Amino acid sequence: MNIFLKNTIITLFILLLCLPFVLLNDIFPFSRFGMFAEPVRIVPKENFIVYATDKNLKRKVWNYKEAAFANDPTYLFRNYFYRNQSRLLLQRLHQSQSESAKKWELYRITASDTTLIAVYEP
Amino acid sequence: MSPDRSAHKSIIWLLAGSVLCIFVFFCIPAFVQSALSRRLPELIQNFIEKLYPRLIVEKHRFNSGFFIQKAQQIVFRTWLILFLSAFSGLFYTKNKLFSIQVKSFWNEPVSRNNHNLILFIFFSGLLFYTTTYWFDLPDLYRFSAFYQPVSFLRWLSVPFPAPFISRSLCIFLYVSCLCIILKQLPVFFASLAAILFILFQGWMNSFEKMEHTYTTLTYAALLMPFLANQENKPEGWALPLIRLSVGTSYFFAGIEKLSISGLDWFRADTLIFHLQQHPTDSGLWASHYPFLCTILQISVIFFEIGFVACVFFPSLRWIFLPMGVAFHTGTWVLMNIGHWSSPWVFVYLFFIRWDKVLEKTRIFFRRYF
Numbered sequence: 001m002n003i004f005l006k007n008t009i010i011t012l013f014i015l016l017l018c019l020p021f022v023l024l025n026d027i028f029p030f031s032r033f034g035m036f037a038e039p040v041r042i043v044p045k046e047n048f049i050v051y052a053t054d055k056n057l058k059r060k061v062w063n064y065k066e067a068a069f070a071n072d073p074t075y076l077f078r079n080y081f082y083r084n085q086s087r088l089l090l091q092r093l094h095q096s097q098s099e100s101a102k103k104w105e106l107y108r109i110t111a112s113d114t115t116l117i118a119v120y121e122p
Numbered sequence: 123m124s125p126d127r128s129a130h131k132s133i134i135w136l137l138a139g140s141v142l143c144i145f146v147f148f149c150i151p152a153f154v155q156s157a158l159s160r161r162l163p164e165l166i167q168n169f170i171e172k173l174y175p176r177l178i179v180e181k182h183r184f185n186s187g188f189f190i191q192k193a194q195q196i197v198f199r200t201w202l203i204l205f206l207s208a209f210s211g212l213f214y215t216k217n218k219l220f221s222i223q224v225k226s227f228w229n230e231p232v233s234r235n236n237h238n239l240i241l242f243i244f245f246s247g248l249l250f251y252t253t254t255y256w257f258d259l260p261d262l263y264r265f266s267a268f269y270q271p272v273s274f275l276r277w278l279s280v281p282f283p284a285p286f287i288s289r290s291l292c293i294f295l296y297v298s299c300l301c302i303i304l305k306q307l308p309v310f311f312a313s314l315a316a317i318l319f320i321l322f323q324g325w326m327n328s329f330e331k332m333e334h335t336y337t338t339l340t341y342a343a344l345l346m347p348f349l350a351n352q353e354n355k356p357e358g359w360a361l362p363l364i365r366l367s368v369g370t371s372y373f374f375a376g377i378e379k380l381s382i383s384g385l386d387w388f389r390a391d392t393l394i395f396h397l398q399q400h401p402t403d404s405g406l407w408a409s410h411y412p413f414l415c416t417i418l419q420i421s422v423i424f425f426e427i428g429f430v431a432c433v434f435f436p437s438l439r440w441i442f443l444p445m446g447v448a449f450h451t452g453t454w455v456l457m458n459i460g461h462w463s464s465p466w467v468f469v470y471l472f473f474i475r476w477d478k479v480l481e482k483t484r485i486f487f488r489r490y491f
Contacts, residue, residue: 006359009348010228017341017367021374022199024192025174026332028272029320029340033375037382040395068261075331076268082179092267 047109048077048117050093052101062104067097081108081117090120128215136208143201150193158186175270175330195381227434229357237353239476240361241308244346245299247468248315251339252299255322256292260285262326271328282325291318308350316343339465341367342472362433364472369430372446376426387423390415400457408456418452425449432473439473446470 020032050062064073080089090104104120156162157170158181171177181189214221266282274280283291298315302308323340327333342364352358379387386392390412397405397415408414425445432438450464460466 006228010359010363013345013363013367014370017370017374018203021378022196022203023173024196024199026272028274028324028327028332029337029344031332031334031337031371032378033334033337033371034378034382035334035375036392036396037378037387039383039386040392069265070258070262070326070329071331071333076329079176079179079330082182092265095267096264098264 045111046078048074048081049107049109050077050090051105051107052097053103053105054099054101057102059103062093077106081106086118087120090118091122094120094122129212132208132211132215136205139204139208140201143197143204147194147197150197151190154190154193155186158189199381227362228359230359230362232352232355232358232361233475233477234353235477235480236475237349237358238305239480240471241312241346241350242303243471243476244342245302245312245315247465247471248319248339248343249296249299249303250463251336251465251468252292252295252319252322255295255326256289259283259288259292259322259325262329263288265329268329270330272324272332275324275328280321280324282328288322288325291321294318295322302350308353309347312350313347316346319343335460336465338368338371338469341371342469361472364469365433366430368469368472369433372426372429376423379423379426388416388419390419393419397456400459402456402458405456405458421445422449436473443470443473 016027016030020027020030024032024034026032051059052062053059064071077086077089080086086106090106094100094104100122102121106117106119108115108117153162157167157177160167162170177189214224263282263285269282270276271280271282295315295318298311298318301311302315320340320343323336345360345364345367349358349360349364352360383392393415394409394412397409408418425442428438429442429446432442447467447470450460450467451462454460454462454464
């Protein structure tokens with residue numbers, strides 16, 4: 001391999017390693033390692049829970065592990081909530097399940113209260 | 123170009139870049155306010171939202187000060203990279219010893235035995251880590267309504283694969299790894315394995331969240347075809363570049379903590395908060411001891427920022443590799459993040475001279491058995 005090609009690959013690779021750090025963003029397959037970097041005082045505490053009511057009117061918390069979803073989907077619930085797409089989220093969850101529920105509910109829990117955000121009844 | 127002329131050019135670029143960075147730095151508050159209230163020209167607004175899709179979510183969670191600080195960080199980091207490049211360029215042209223050291227770093231002597239052992243261990247590991255894809259991707263297919271492709275998958279409009287496709291590609295990946303282990307067409311199969319692994323990683327990370335578990339393994343996979351190509355050459359640059367990519371990953375993780383949170387990051391509440399957010403028995407126990415938490419935090423920063431030194435000074439590997447094992451095991455035990463077989467620890471294989479390990483093991487067995 002000639003020197004020019006070698007130098008180009010090395011320089012380009014190092015630049016790509018630095019780019020996510022500079023732009024504060026992941027640029028797949030190059031990553032920014034910002035996990036646990038934020039000061040704790042600025043992170044607002046909130047949680048999201050999805051309830052599914054089955055055909056026998058039994059209501060239970062939707063469990064991502066039982067549903068074989070890869071990660072804890074709280075981040076996904078949060079993203080859909082802030083994009084005003086909570087109903088779409090429940091609709092998509094319904095589509096992804098083999099045993100469909102009769103009713104889906106999304107709740108947002110903060111330090112001060114619990115709010116029903118969206119309901120989806122197929 | 124003469125060294126003096128090249129040095130002058132570096133200084134001029136650095137000065138011009140610094141002036142531009144200072145100007146942009148002071149324009150940021152107004153720019154961020156306009157971006158948050160969507161008053162920027164549509165083209166720029168769309169570009170920002172494409173680059174930072176999380177902005178739509180985060181602007182509801184954080185105040186404008188948060189975004190101004192982030193934008194100023196971007197300018198500062200741009201300047202920092204500019205400064206470091208100009209400074210190292212200047213040092214390279216002015217200092218003969220440094221330039222010789224840089225050249226010898228990028229032309230590391232290749233030991234054929236070590237090279238073959240690294241290929242064998244890496245692709246055996248890749249096989250091990252990717253076995254779960256056989257089940258994970260078909261499982262995720264049911265959630266493909268949530269699929270939001272990342273980078274090249276978005277640019278190329280690649281859909282989420284149906285189970286038949288993902289399993290067929292898995293077979294290709296496993297066969298590629300086995301072929302390299304059996305020393306069949308290593309460059310071709312290392313390239314194929316890298317493409318497939320990155321494709322799988324892309325799919326797994328296309329659900330609005332980037333997992334960093336496999337990042338360093340991905341960097342190594344990207345460079346493995348070059349390493350495989352250097353088998354019969356006296357010197358190689360792929361191995362030092364893989365090591366550097368691992369070192370900079372830790373370095374940036376450490377610098378992120380200090381640049382975002384400053385010295386506040388060392389306050390015991392930081393770790394206590396994270397231990398409570400990811401509760402385990404041992405983590406909750408540790409959270410009752412603020413002094414212990416502070417010690418752990420100082421050790422983390424020392425390890426993350428210092429690790430890159432062992433890329434250049436092999437004798438430091440005796441300190442930083444065991445620290446790395448302790449760090450990842452600690453994160454797993456205290457917060458249940460990661461796994462006992464962390465890929466971050468697995469890539470330490472590139473820091474070990476396997477031919478020497480093998481030789482010493484042989485001597486040991488000959489002597490005692």
